Amino acid sequence: MGNFTYGGQAVIEGVMMRGPDEMAIAVRRPDASIVVQRQPIASWLNASWLMKTPILRGTGALIDALVLGIKALSFSASQQGEDEEEQLSSTEIAVTIAIAMLAGAFLFIVVPTSAAHLVRAWVPNLFLQNLLEGIVRIGVFFAYILLMARMPEIQRVFQYHGAEHKVIHAHEAGVELTVDNAQRYTTEHPRCGTSFLLFVMVLKILVFSLLPDAALAMKVLFRLALVPLVAGISYELIKLSGKYPAMGLVRLFILPGLWLQRLTTREPDDQQVEVAIHALQAVRR
Template sequence: MAEENKSCAFRTSIGGQALIEGILMRGPEQQAIVVRDQEGNLVEKVEALKFIRDRYPILGVPLIRGTVNFLDSMVNGVKALMYSADFYPDEEAAQPSKFEQWLDRKLSSKKLEGAIVTLSVILGVGLSVLLFMVLPTFITGGLLHFFPGFPMWGRNLVEGVLKILIFLLYLIFCSKQKDIYRVFQYHGAEHKTIFCYEAGLPLTVENVRIQPRHHPRCGTSFLFVVIFVSILLSSVVFGIWPITNVWLRTAAHLLLLPLVVGITYEFNRWVGRHVQDNKLAKVLTAPGLWMQNFTTNEPDDGMIEVAIRSLELVLPSEKGKDEW
């Protein structure tokens, strides 16, 4: 982290997501999508935020709010990605398939969008669970099938190492994809812009460019902590109730998932407040920051302009309302 940010006392709750040639930025009152279209113009979309916890206060309780906010972020993220993708249509897929034509006839555009978003979220969560929980459990079960006397602590260790290894390989694979490279550049622009804002500097391209691109409250760090917490929690649970059956272990992992996400969310809130003035917080966030080497790239000036504009659009009307 750059020296100018280490002394910065202000930490904002504003966060974002990289899109296709754009950025989604989310503030305390509203969210903004800014996309650079094919003509080079900035297209802006601003929406007021409605929080489900305002209608159902119990969903804002610690440990519960983590899962609620995670799902809400996924839904909004998928919608934003679909919106940004409309500015860069796939020429080869311009002609709708017979299935797409049938959907258009049977569903209104709003219902169709809702169905696509729901399916995308289910597939996204399902793929994550499959790769980072189910697959390591099955591989470990297959390997240790030949070692029936293997201790439970060893089984937990092997499974945990596989989870981290698969997650790391997944990040490396994504970072090597040409289409993803520019998205990760926008990801870097988002981080740099938030750092610049937290440092109290004017939001200019020059000031943003010199900021670090690794941010402790990044989604990459969140996902790594989810995996790490799942390793610790499952080790405790399986230490008390030794389960070797692959299917039962998988079911136990799935049952623990909401608790894992809830604990991770509360951990990230604590880290967000103390990472710049607490040595333990810095140590705990170090692995997640390192993994951002694969999910963030240095942006160009045009990308920084997009990030600056998206942040400006979500700044709260009352100064300090976005303090973390």
């Protein structure tokens, strides 16, 4: 585990960090105290062939991120109210993930594919149809982020997102994990999930352009079937860019994702960085 790449996620007034065997969620409670909860990570996911096979492990990582993310959000939300024991059950987590996946499929598969299909009479070229579909998909993605960013509560989450990145940078630089040291680093990180999603959006344009013309329902089914492949390729690209972020070509490749993170991260205050440090220290070896 010496080369384990730590990562995390911003939650409600806190940060979740994922370690080799467990995750830790650090949350600032309304009374200003910091509470940290550690939870084991499903052993089958770490040991399974799914997480050891290139391309396929991207699907496993996506499942892992969804499950851990919902659990972390559930815990962080429970710390902001009076009933601290009220957290989602396994069934409720499964239902939440299913709803999230259906909503994502509708927004980023059904809507763009339908829009491009409706204008095929005016855009008969199949490649141009697929290009238009990709433009609509990226437009929906940006609109979603911009709308979310207008919410005050999300602004706070974006600050914790920036705190998570700063602390990961400090850890990877090998410096002591203090608030002052972490604050010296940028809020952008090449392995961020925001960059991963942008990779997915762009790769969909390339992969979907290879598909034949078909009825709308078949187009949607084809695209849904290819999502694991696109996610897998994107995952490998993110891992590669995280290993060699300073290389010239790699730097150019990851720049759009870093620019996009300016929308999904904000400069955190010292207290938010302190929370992120607590989360990483709880799982760091």
